[in-house]
Amino acid sequence: MDRQKRIVAIHDISCFGRCSLTVALPVISAAGIETSIIPTAILSTHTGGFTGYTYRDLTDDILPIIKHWQSLNLKFDAVYTGFLGSFEQIDIISQVFDMLKTKVIVDPVMADHGELYKIFPDNFPEGMKKLCQKADIIVPNMTEAALLVDESYNPGPYNPKYIEKMLKKLSAFSNQVVLTGVFFDEEKLGAAAYDKTADKISYAFSKKINGFYHGTGDVFGSALTAAIVNQEPLDRAVEIAVKFTASSIQRSFEAKSDVRFGVNFEAGLQDLLKL
């Protein structure tokens, strides 16, 4: 039997609200991958639609954790980063990439719906650009993509020409790019991918559901990471992640659940394994 894959997921812990590590850990583990974590911050809830949340910054803990792991000679098949707890963490995570010497998947979590998250300073996108430059794969949404390439946000619907131009611009950062929140009409929503080496663009779509559910970017990024580490080709990994995310959204829509509470991905974990 092949050696079990091992990755490290670096995101915050939002104690309630199904995003970041409370999504990455179960999703990637369910795909059979040993999932180590480094929490970047601990919040009582995520910041989307909640007020009064607690916030504990863990910036000072990141390098000591990695240094201890180095003393144990631990090796990882990939590192997957998302929401960072402070601007200073950008530099620290960049050092972590150098230390781990493994495949780097960066979800440049910082913005949505045309706006930078209020918790981040205006220069955060500049820092995130530097981190994306060290990635093998970046997974921005349309707002993050616009910030990375210094364009104004386009709310869509898009056309293939626009998306393909955006993918190619983003490939200045990393060899593989996965762009989420892509739609050409009101029927379907999905993701587009570009592999620069193969010069190959691919798309995956699913039925568009109205309503913005929190944490779907993390559900998508986690499923994508799991599929990539399990050696699926990029286009197939994107297809798997779109299917898993869309079915999680559909379930939550049918249950009429609060959009702030994240999506019911749990009921789809067995299907993810089959995919």
Ligand code: PXL
């Ligand atoms: O899902 C991205 C995310 C992760 N972590 C925290 C967030 C957000 C998005 O708002 O607030 C704390």
